[in-house]
Amino acid sequence: MDPDIRGASPMHVTGRADIDSAKVTFHLNIKGHLILPCSRTLVDVNYPINVETTETFLLKGLDYETEEEVHQVNGDVIDLNPILHEILLLEVPMQVFCEDSSEEGAPQSGKDWEVIQEQDKQDKVDPRLAGLAQFFDQNDPSSDS
Numbered sequence: 001m002d003p004d005i006r007g008a009s010p011m012h013v014t015g016r017a018d019i020d021s022a023k024v025t026f027h028l029n030i031k032g033h034l035i036l037p038c039s040r041t042l043v044d045v046n047y048p049i050n051v052e053t054t055e056t057f058l059l060k061g062l063d064y065e066t067e068e069e070v071h072q073v074n075g076d077v078i079d080l081n082p083i084l085h086e087i088l089l090l091e092v093p094m095q096v097f098c099e100d101s102s103e104e105g106a107p108q109s110g111k112d113w114e115v116i117q118e119q120d121k122q123d124k125v126d127p128r129l130a131g132l133a134q135f136f137d138q139n140d141p142s143s144d145s
Contacts, residue, residue: 001085001089002089002092004037004092005034005035005043005092006035006036006037006044007034007035008032008033008034008088009032009033010032011030011031011032011049011084011088012030012031012032013028013030013143014028014030015027015029016070021059021061022058022059023056023058023059023070024056024057024059024073024078025054025055025056025057026054026055026056026057027052027053027054028051028052028053028054028055028080028084029044029050029051029052030049030050030051030052030053030084030087030088031048031050031051032048032049033047033048033049033093034046034049034088034091035047036092036093036096037076037096038096038097038098039096039097040094040097040098041098043098044118045097045098047093047096047098049088049089049091050086051085051088051091051126054078054084055069055071055074056069056071057071057072057078058070058071058072058073058102058109058129059073064126066109069129071083078125078130088096094113
């Protein structure tokens with residue numbers, strides 16, 4: 001359903017159902033892993049899923065006032081599979097990054113470039129601007145210090 005999802009572990013779905021004359025409410029917990037591509041290196045990343053959700057199905061075609069999304073029951077059977085697929089699709093993040101920078105993915109450096117972390121960037125001074133930093137270290141003759 002989503003080309004970014006390369007695979008999925010079996011999902012462990014637990015929960016309970018509250019049934020009354022007009023509706024059935026499922027309180028579900030979904031656990032498992034999705035295999036997604038790393039946004040930087042395109043290697044497979046195991047992305048853990050742990051979702052708690054409440055899904056309500058209306059048994060009769062009555063207008064039911066609630067802020068949560070409700071589903072209509074078609075026939076005599078409630079099929080949770082389409083709802084579970086939709087929930088899993090909504091859990092796919094925009095970007096996933098793998099923790100280790102292995103040789104499998106994209107290169108981390110090349111001629112005149114390298115991938116750096118934010119804290120490394122703040123500590124480095126561009127060599128082209130090193131002379132400018134010395135300019136401010138000189139004493140200003142117009143100031144009294």
